[in-house]
Amino acid sequence: MSTVVNPDLNKKLAKFGNKSEWNECFHCGNCTAVCSLTEDGNLFPRKVIRQLQMGLKDKFISNVDPWLCYYCGECSETCPRDANPGEMMMSARRYLTSVYDWTGLSGLFYSSVPALIIGFVLVAVLMIGIGFTKHFNTEAIMDFGHHFEKYLILAVASLILTPNIIRMFWFTILKEKIKAPLISYIKEIWELILHMFTQINSLKCENNTFRWLEHLLIVFGYLLLLFTTVFLNWFSTENTFVIWLGYITGGVIFVFTFDFILSRIRKNKELSKFSHPSDWLFVIWLFLMGFTAFIVRILIDTDLISNNLWLYIVHLIIIAQWGILIVPFGKWTHFLYRSFAIYFANLKKTGLNV
Ligand code: SF4
Numbered sequence: 001m002s003t004v005v006n007p008d009l010n011k012k013l014a015k016f017g018n019k020s021e022w023n024e025c026f027h028c029g030n031c032t033a034v035c036s037l038t039e040d041g042n043l044f045p046r047k048v049i050r051q052l053q054m055g056l057k058d059k060f061i062s063n064v065d066p067w068l069c070y071y072c073g074e075c076s077e078t079c080p081r082d083a084n085p086g087e088m089m090m091s092a093r094r095y096l097t098s099v100y101d102w103t104g105l106s107g108l109f110y111s112s113v114p115a116l117i118i119g120f121v122l123v124a125v126l127m128i129g130i131g132f133t134k135h136f137n138t139e140a141i142m143d144f145g146h147h148f149e150k151y152l153i154l155a156v157a158s159l160i161l162t163p164n165i166i167r168m169f170w171f172t173i174l175k176e177k178i179k180a181p182l183i184s185y186i187k188e189i190w191e192l193i194l195h196m197f198t199q200i201n202s203l204k205c206e207n208n209t210f211r212w213l214e215h216l217l218i219v220f221g222y223l224l225l226l227f228t229t230v231f232l233n234w235f236s237t238e239n240t241f242v243i244w245l246g247y248i249t250g251g252v253i254f255v256f257t258f259d260f261i262l263s264r265i266r267k268n269k270e271l272s273k274f275s276h277p278s279d280w281l282f283v284i285w286l287f288l289m290g291f292t293a294f295i296v297r298i299l300i301d302t303d304l305i306s307n308n309l310w311l312y313i314v315h316l317i318i319i320a321q322w323g324i325l326i327v328p329f330g331k332w333t334h335f336l337y338r339s340f341a342i343y344f345a346n347l348k349k350t351g352l353n354v
C-alpha cells in the first residue's frame, strides 16, 4: 500500500490548538517511557508526533492512540524539548473529531471562533423565536421544552453521532483491512460500555483518583439529570423522589464543573495550562445547565416561574446550544469516540493476532 505524505498536516493541526511545538521533538522517547497508559502496539505520544512530523495523514487518521491518552500531562512535564506532547494529543483528538464528522461542522467550530459565536447566537434566536410563537405562555413553552429535548437526543444520535462512529470504524478498522473475528466484536462490547461510563483507564495516571472521581460523578450526574428531565419530566412532576433526584444531580453537576472551571482559570495543572475555546465552552455550559435547571425547579416549587419565565427561556437556550452544537460537534463527542477507540484498539489487537 502506498503512503501519501501531506506536508500541510502540521499546519492543519495547529488550527486545532497546539502551535506546532511538537516540531521541537527530537524523539528521545521519554514521553512514551513515562506515560503509564502506553503499551505494546500503542506507543504514544511519540509515534503520533512522528506521524505528524512526516505528514503521514492516512496513518494518523487510522490511529486510535490519541484517544487512549487521558491528558495527565506527565509527558509534557518531563519533555526535555518543551514539545508539549500532552497538548499535542489533545489537539490531535480535536482534529480527528473533525475527520470523523460527516457534516464538517466540528472542523468549522473547532477552528473558527466567529463561526462558533454565530452558531450560538442563531440557536438563541431560534429559541426566543419559538417562545414568541408560543406567546411566551409558561405552560406552552415548558411543554415545548420537554418534547424538544427528546427529539433533539433522537436526531443527534441518529443523524450525527451514529454515522460519525461508522466513519471512525471505516478509518480505523475497515480501511486498514483489520480482520478481527466476529466473536471479538461481541466480547469487546463490555469493555466499550465499561470505559464509556467509568473512564477507568484514567486511574492509571499518577495521583488521578480525585479527578477520576469528579469525572465519574459528573458523568453520572449528567446522565441522571438527562433522564430525570427528559423521561421523568422533572419540571412538571410532583413526585418527591424525582424532585429530589433532580436537585441532587443538578447540584452535583454545577458544583464539580465549577471546580473544573476554577482549575482552568488557575492553570495550576499541566492539563489545564492550555484551554481551547471548546474546553471553556464544555465546562461553562455544563455548569450553566446544572445551575439553571436547579434554579428553574426552585422557581417552580415556589410558584414564581410564571413571573420569571425568562429564566426558563435562558435554560432552554443553554440546553439547545449544548444539544445542537456542543454534543454533536464539540468536546462532548470525546466521551463517545474515546470509548469506541478503546473498542477498536482491542479489535485491532485481536485482528493482528489472527
Ligand atoms: S519527550 Fe519530548 S522530545 Fe522526547 S520524544 Fe517525547 S515529545 Fe519528543
Ligand code: SF4
Residues within 6 Å of the ligand: 031, 034, 035, 036, 037, 038, 044, 045, 068, 069, 070, 071, 072, 073, 074, 075, 076, 085, 086, 089, 205
Ligand atoms: S498526557 Fe499522560 S496519558 Fe497522555 S500521552 Fe502524556 S503521559 Fe500519556
